[in-house]
Amino acid sequence: MRMIALFKSEVHLLLNKFLLIFLIFVSIILSLFAVFPSSLLNGGNIGSISIALVYDKENEEFSRYLTAIVIDSEIIDHLYVANADEADEMLKTGQVQAIAIFPPDIVEQMINHGKAQVTLKSNDAITGTCLYSVLDSTIQTLNQAQDAMLSFIELAKSNVPDAESLYEAEFAFQKAILTEVLLRSDNFDVIRSADAVKTQEIALVLFMIASIISVFVATMTSSQFSSGALRRLRLHKIGIWQTYVIKLMVSLFFAEALALLCCAAFLYIGWEVSYPRFLAGAALMIVSVQSICLFFTTATGSTSGSSKTALGCLAILLFLLFGGGGFYPITLMKYSIQWINPAFLAHLLSEWTLGATFSGGARSMWFALLPAVCVLLTLWKWRRPE
Amino acid sequence: MKDMALIFLKSLASRIPALALIVALMLVLGQISAIALDETEPALRIAICQESDSDLAEKFVQTLYGVPNMDIVRLENFEDKDDLFRKEYVQGIVLVPQSFEENLKNGKSSVSYYTAPGITDVSAVSELIAGAILDFRIEMQYEDKLSDLGINASEMDIGQEETDPILSFVYDGPLLSETLEVIPPAFGVPSLFMLMAFLQAASSVFGSDMNRVKLRGRKALISSALIGIIVQYAYWAAAIFLYVLGLQVVFGIAVEMPVLLSLLGLAFYANSLGGFVAFIGLRRYSTVLFIPWLLLNMTFGGGLWNAIAIGNATAILPVSAVIRQSWSGASALWLLGIAILLIILFDIPQRLIHYLRCLRHRQTTYNI
Structure with missing residues (x-):
């Protein structure tokens, strides 16, 4: 009975702020989708790299192949052709993340099977290493195209009787190669477990539901600590672990309420989402994120004010969001980092919501340990003499 | 004297859990940055x-x-x-x-x-x-x-x-030349580190808003201020020491002198700023500045995202100074000056509004 009464009072406390929570949630979600460009939400892509190319623009054939390959590349967002000084300035000011410098004699070296040095400069280790792999492949293709073209001309010369036929054959071959270059993405299929943009968007929604409610509950807990309300509960024989369980249940209750509102929005937009899975995903997210916030509150927030708790929790959540692929090239994050991050869990859950199989059950289990640590920490704190 | 020592020790002891959490966060986040930015690892x-x-x-x-x-x-x-x-x-x-x-x-x-x-x-x-x-x-x-x-x-x-x-790959970034191998582990850490220091400093340094201490006389006033400063610096010296030790023991990474100096410079910067805010009685700005400061340092400053734009825009972000290891007396003063200017600029409109409200209130009273 005491537990039910406590649950009701906690719900009542948070219910007073529910309108505020809802408004904050809606405004954050709307601003995220409105302010951020689609490329940022498009799967945390590394495909937003801006690059400056430095090469001899007078060599038309080389320029044609190079730009055909690079402009159409999925990884490149903006392409600039500049001289060395301009490119260095662009890199310095952050306008581009990398510069690829092709030496003036590159074509000559390719023709003679010599060696030229293409230099990739980058001030970004993540995109730099990735771009290196792609540029290596691009140069290989350029080399191949150049070799094929030269061999073709050499052989055609000795077999084609007149200049006009030779020109036609050469033109047909060039056209065929350029067509192959431009249609290269048709040569393979990419099979995703779910739509990339929707996955990213639903992951953000799930993470935001969990974050906003968790911050509010953590703030309330902090003020209950400092006002002595939690101590008084102990006098009424309500243990610390019960308090934490109730807090998790209250968060769950409000997370499900927000998730239901989101389901209504999905229905209105016409997204094909599995609603039971979305609700279950919201539950799993709130347990993960709430555990982290409660842990932070217990470890530090109880001794400081509620505003500091809120700010601390927000800081941690922002870190998780950045590190978990919210606005980050998720592909390049290491497995161990993704494993412990609820923001990445949100990705797995959103794919599950969109119909894929869920493989993140074990990942989320460790969050269950955090509330237990919170209880032990609180007990340790309260046993110390004042 | 005995009382002062007791207060000092008690203050430090009460912060042990927070200290442990901060050091753990520094190590974990530092490692996250290190792994994510390790150019020797396959991308x-x-x-x-x-x-x-x-x-x-x-x-x-x-x-x-x-x-x-x-x-x-x-x-x-x-x-x-x-x-x-x-x-x-x-x-x-x-x-x-x-x-x-x-x-x-x-x-x-x-x-x-x-x-x-x-x-x-x-x-x-x-x-x-x-x-x-x-x-x-x-x-x-x-x-x-x-x-x-x-x-x-x-x-x-x-x-x-x-x-x-x-094809050769030349890293031209501020972090990735061969001589700076130990920088990445300290890379993602500074923004969180600095902001926590900033907040912590503002909450514990004696300020003009601590009226109850003033009532106890001049001696108590000076003692409190001194204790506040000593505790604050001891706390962050301990945090840096534990972090450096943790990197060595847990991950086997030896921290070189430039990195250590950068971290100390950052702590000094954050503490001075926090102390200044508290001292002039504007403690509330430590929380107001927290989120924008965190975001700016994480993104443009290169705290988490290694897309640091080296230009004038990042000059006011201390994290970028740490990453570039370009701390000097002049740059610290420049950064402090800008931060203080920002706080003052924050404060002027608020004081103006307050003054106008008071004026209106006085007029209303007069009319009645």
């Missing part, structure tokens, strides 16, 4: 399931093996893909089907790339697969067009040259 990791044993399929797989910065795991049976996703971290699986050669010759889609759960970004791997297939397609076009001219091209060979030697 991409995929699995290949080769069902076709044709020469072309083997050549295609070998081309992918030759890609720098990419780790490849072999998957024998495609049915085990879910097992692989569970056990090992790969960003996706390239399936080379039985019909690879046939599809390639017919201009159909010849391989499939399956993304791993949670991975939405395929741009880099797509480019690599496309490039590898494109090489074959160019070769095929070469043969086709030559046979149109009545030449048998099957005995010819193109593309003999290896391209690796003509």
Whole structure:
């Protein structure tokens, strides 16, 4: 009975702020989708790299192949052709993340099977290493195209009787190669477990539901600590672990309420989402994120004010969001980092919501340990003499 | 004197859990940054399931093996893909089907790339697969067009040259030259570190708003101020010491002097700023500045995202100064000056509003 009464009072406390929570949630979600460009939400892509190319623009054939390959590349967002000084300035000011410098004699070296040095400069280790792999492949293709073209001309010369036929054959071959270059993405299929943009968007929604409610509950807990309300509960024989369980249940209750509102929005937009899975995903997210916030509150927030708790929790959540692929090239994050991050869990859950199989059950289990640590920490704190 | 020592020790002891948490966060986040930014680690990791044993399929797989910065795991049976996703971290699986050669010759889609759960970004791997297939397609076009001219091209060979030697990768970033190997572990940490220090400093340093201490006399006032400062610096010296020790013991990374000095410079900066805010009675700005400061340092300052734009815009962000290790007395003063100016600029409109309200209130009272 005491537990039910406590649950009701906690719900009542948070219910007073529910309108505020809802408004904050809606405004954050709307601003995220409105302010951020689609490329940022498009799967945390590394495909937003801006690059400056430095090469001899007078060599038309080389320029044609190079730009055909690079402009159409999925990884490149903006392409600039500049001289060395301009490119260095662009890199310095952050306008581009990398510069690829092709030496003036590159074509000559390719023709003679010599060696030229293409230099990739980058001030970004993540995109730099990735771009290196792609540029290596691009140069290989350029080399191949150049070799094929030269061999073709050499052989055609000795077999084609007149200049006009030779020109036609050469033109047909060039056209065929350029067509192959431009249609290269048709040569393979990419099979995703779910739509990339929707996955990213639903992951953000799930993470935001969990974050906003968790911050509010953590703030309330902090003020209950400092006002002595939690101590008084102990006098009424309500243990610390019960308090934490109730807090998790209250968060769950409000997370499900927000998730239901989101389901209504999905229905209105016409997204094909599995609603039971979305609700279950919201539950799993709130347990993960709430555990982290409660842990932070217990470890530090109880001794400081509620505003500091809120700010601390927000800081941690922002870190998780950045590190978990919210606005980050998720592909390049290491497995161990993704494993412990609820923001990445949100990705797995959103794919599950969109119909894929869920493989993140074990990942989320460790969050269950955090509330237990919170209880032990609180007990340790309260046993110390004042 | 005994009382002062007791207060000092008590203040330090009460912060042990917070200190432990901050040091743990610094280590974990530092490692996250270090791993994410480690240029010696392969950037991409995929699995290949080769069902076709044709020469072309083997050549295609070998081309992918030759890609720098990419780790490849072999998957024998495609049915085990879910097992692989569970056990090992790969960003996706390239399936080379039985019909690879046939599809390639017919201009159909010849391989499939399956993304791993949670991975939405395929741009880099797509480019690599496309490039590898494109090489074959160019070769095929070469043969086709030559046979149109009545030449048998099957005995010819193109593309003999290896391209690796003509490509070199020069990191030109502030962090990634060879002499600065120890920087990455300290990379993601400073923004959180600095902001926590800032907040902590503002909450514990004696300020003009502590009226109850003033009532106890001048001696108590000075003692409180001194204790506040000593505790604050002792706290952050302990945090830095534990962090450096943790890096050495847990991860085996020795922190070099420039990094240590940068961290100390950052702590000094944050504490001075926090202390200044508290001292002039504007403690509330420590929380107001917290979020924008955190965001700016994380993004433009390069705290988490290594996309640091080296220009005038980042000059007011202390994290970028740490990353570049360009702390000097002049730069610290410059940063402090800018931060104080920001606080004052924050404060002027608020004081103005307050003054106007008071004025209105006085008029209203007068009218009554």
